[in-house]
Amino acid sequence: MHEYSLAHALLEGLTEHLGQHPVHGRVRAVHVRKGELLILSEEALGEAWRILAEGTEVAGSELRVEKVPVKVRCPSCGYEGPVKYVSEEGWHFAVPLLACPQCQARAEVIEGRDLAIVGLSVDDAPLDHQAA
Amino acid sequence: MHDIRVGTEDVFKRQIELASRNYKLFQDHGVRAFNVMGAIGSGKTLLILRLAERLKEKGVRVGAIAGDVAGDDDFQRFTAGGLVAANLNTGDDCHLDAHRVGHALESFPFGDVDVLFIENVGNLVCPADFPLGTEGDLVVISVTEGDDMVRKHPKMFAQTDVLAVNKVDLASFVGVDPMALVDDYRRLNPHGKVVLTDAKSGRGVDELLAALGL
Numbered sequence: 443m444h445e446y447s448l449a450h451a452l453l454e455g456l457t458e459h460l461g462q463h464p465v466h467g468r469v470r471a472v473h474v475r476k477g478e479l480l481i482l483s484e485e486a487l488g489e490a491w492r493i494l495a496e497g498t499e500v501a502g503s504e505l506r507v508e509k510v511p512v513k514v515r516c517p518s519c520g521y522e523g524p525v526k527y528v529s530e531e532g533w534h535f536a537v538p539l540l541a542c543p544q545c546q547a548r549a550e551v552i553e554g555r556d557l558a559i560v561g562l563s564v565d566d567a568p569l570d571h572q573a574a
Numbered sequence: 575m576h577d578i579r580v581g582t583e584d585v586f587k588r589q590i591e592l593a594s595r596n597y598k599l600f601q602d603h604g605v606r607a608f609n610v611m612g613a614i615g616s617g618k619t620l621l622i623l624r625l626a627e628r629l630k631e632k633g634v635r636v637g638a639i640a641g642d643v644a645g646d647d648d649f650q651r652f653t654a655g656g657l658v659a660a661n662l663n664t665g666d667d668c669h670l671d672a673h674r675v676g677h678a679l680e681s682f683p684f685g686d687v688d689v690l691f692i693e694n695v696g697n698l699v700c701p702a703d704f705p706l707g708t709e710g711d712l713v714v715i716s717v718t719e720g721d722d723m724v725r726k727h728p729k730m731f732a733q734t735d736v737l738a739v740n741k742v743d744l745a746s747f748v749g750v751d752p753m754a755l756v757d758d759y760r761r762l763n764p765h766g767k768v769v770l771t772d773a774k775s776g777r778g779v780d781e782l783l784a785a786l787g788l
Binding site: 444448451452455456458459463465467470473479480481482528530533537538539540541546548555556557558559560561562563564565566 | 575576577578579580581582583584585586587699700702703725728729730732733761762763764765
């Protein structure tokens with residue numbers, strides 16, 4: 443629902459990062475981790491990125507989204523790891539059950555809600571060589 | 575082409591920090607706060623008023639923040655009901671966030687309340703991604719929205735603490751079986767509590783208070 447503002451926040455973070463750690467080649471892809479609990483359309487996020495990146499140093503780059511599955515920590519039995527899912531015919535995805543898969547107790551979500559850039563795919567040739 | 579590892583900050587980190595700040599504020603003032611989310615017109619405001627009536631009988635002082643896109647209708651209802659209230663318009667935004675709530679709390683008379691209900695904007699999608707710093711969530715839906723309301727919004731209901739299925743007095747008129755909503759919720763959220771309510775008559779209000787631990 444908030445793909446434009448989130449794409450903007452990602453772009454701001456990346457611009458700041460590139461200001462401190464410049465890359466010497468065209469950025470072709472930007473790799474993003476997206477927690478699966480976020481109610482966020484990957485398609486809309488990619489489109490927002492394409493539009494917002496225009497005129498910046500990452501113009502033309504593609505946003506590649508890696509969905510990060512939910513991980514929980516169980517306060518009862520100490521389990522830490524992935525959860526079980528529930529799905530049904532007609533649903534287009536499975537929903538994570540926020541309970542411990544071992545002892546079924548209520549579990550704390552430790553992964554699956556974040557959105558951050560984790561990597562870039564960059565051309566080997568420097569930008570000025572490509573232009574020639 | 576080569577790949578570079580980059581670690582930018584989680585864009586939700588700021589939201590979580592602000593929510594934590596609100597949480598601490600509630601704790602420091604000994605106020606128990608709840609994020610009341612739900613469908614448009616599901617009866618959130620009246621249910622909060624009913625909860626407040628019952629709590630008042632127990633000597634518990636209740637406050638409310640009325641979150642809406644525009645207007646002060648809910649705020650007026652809270653005030654008329656004797657609640658300490660604040661109005662929080664989002665402009666065009668479809669949900670409350672910790673930042674906005676934090677500002678509303680700056681001038682809130684914490685000394686006058688023991689329990690605070692923060693009524694979110696009517697919406698079953700976006701509020702799930704924006705924690706406010708409350709100790710618990712209550713989601714309100716009503717039978718008049720249809721018996722598929724839970725399954726249509728699985729991520730919202732998978733993360734909720736308590737669900738109120740409201741307007742159950744109208745179930746037979748709209749041909750909806752409230753238990754279909756309850757069953758869907760239990761499948762999606764094994765630890766969630768669910769209560770059937772009819773805010774008009776007050777049915778289920780005591781059970782809802784118990785589910786919220788109040």
